[in-house]
Amino acid sequence: MATRAIAFLTEKKIPFEVRMYDHGEKGALFAAAALDLPAEKVVKTLVVELDRKHYLLALMPGTKEVNLKSLARLCGRKRGVMTDTKTAERLTGYKVGGISPFGTKRRFQVVMDRELLQHERVAVNGGGRGIMLVLSPTDLLEVVAGQVEDLGR
Numbered sequence: 001m002a003t004r005a006i007a008f009l010t011e012k013k014i015p016f017e018v019r020m021y022d023h024g025e026k027g028a029l030f031a032a033a034a035l036d037l038p039a040e041k042v043v044k045t046l047v048v049e050l051d052r053k054h055y056l057l058a059l060m061p062g063t064k065e066v067n068l069k070s071l072a073r074l075c076g077r078k079r080g081v082m083t084d085t086k087t088a089e090r091l092t093g094y095k096v097g098g099i100s101p102f103g104t105k106r107r108f109q110v111v112m113d114r115e116l117l118q119h120e121r122v123a124v125n126g127g128g129r130g131i132m133l134v135l136s137p138t139d140l141l142e143v144v145a146g147q148v149e150d151l152g153r
Contacts, residue, residue: 003100003103003126003127003128003131004093004100004102004103004104004127005094005100005102005103005125005126005127005131005133006018006103006126006127006131006133007103008102008103008143009102009133009135009143012143014135014139014143015135015136015139016133016134016135016139017133017134017135018126018131018132018133018134019035019123019131019132019133019134020130020131020132021034021035021130021132022034022130023097023098023129023130026096026097026129027062027097028042028043028044028061028062028063029042029062031062031123031132032062032123035123035132037123039061039062039063040061040062040063040064040115040119041061041062041119041121041122041123042061042062042122042123042124042132043059043060043061043062043116043122043123043124043125043140044059044060044061044062045057045058045059045099045100045101045124045125046058046059046060046066046082047082047083047087047088047091047092047099047108048066048068048071048080048081048082048083049080049081049082049083049087050071050072050075050077050079050080051072051077051078051079054075054077055083055091055108056075056108056109056110056111057101057104057108057109057110057111057144058071058111058112058113058151059101059110059111059112059113059116059124059140059146060113060116060151060152061113061115061116061152064113064115064151064152065152066113066151066152067151067152068080068081068082070150070151071111071149071151074111074149074151075109075111091104091105091106091108092104092105092106093105094125094127094128095128095129097125097129098125098126098127098128098129098130098131099125100124100125100126100127100133101124101140101144101146102124102126102127102133102143102144103127109147110141110144110145110146110147111146111147111148111149111151112137112140112141112146112147112148112149112151113148113149113150113151113152114148114149114150114151115150115152116137116140117137117138117141117148119137120136121134121135121136121137122134122135122136122137122140124140
């Protein structure tokens with residue numbers, strides 16, 4: 001199955017592997033179990049609103065929660081909230097449970113949790129439910145022009 005995320009990485013000549021699973025429920029922990037991967041190597045792509053109408057993508061290990069207050073402060077904003085499902089899908093062009101940082105409808109600032117760089121390869125949503133792309137976290141960071149911070153708790 002080709003997705004915008006797969007096309008994006010292919011166009012950028014980034015090496016990756018497609019892994020598919022039966023999407024019984026959304027969430028990094030379910031995906032990790034279905035793919036027999038450690039949850040800390042599965043990336044959650046979270047759509048966050050900072051202040052009013054400033055959106056970004058936070059990339060988090062499957063085992064951690066984003067600290068929204070710290071994220072807002074790191075970005076020079078006062079507050080951060082998770083977007084609702086409808087907004088996340090409208091902004092990214094992907095369904096929740098398959099949101100990828102690659103090939104989104106609009107360009108986002110991307111902030112990645114530092115812990116992801118500890119791994120040789122990580123799995124991130126590939127633009128459809130049940131589609132994961134396995135690649136180097138440094139390639140992921142480079143291709144989205146992301147920044148690295150300590151985001152979790």
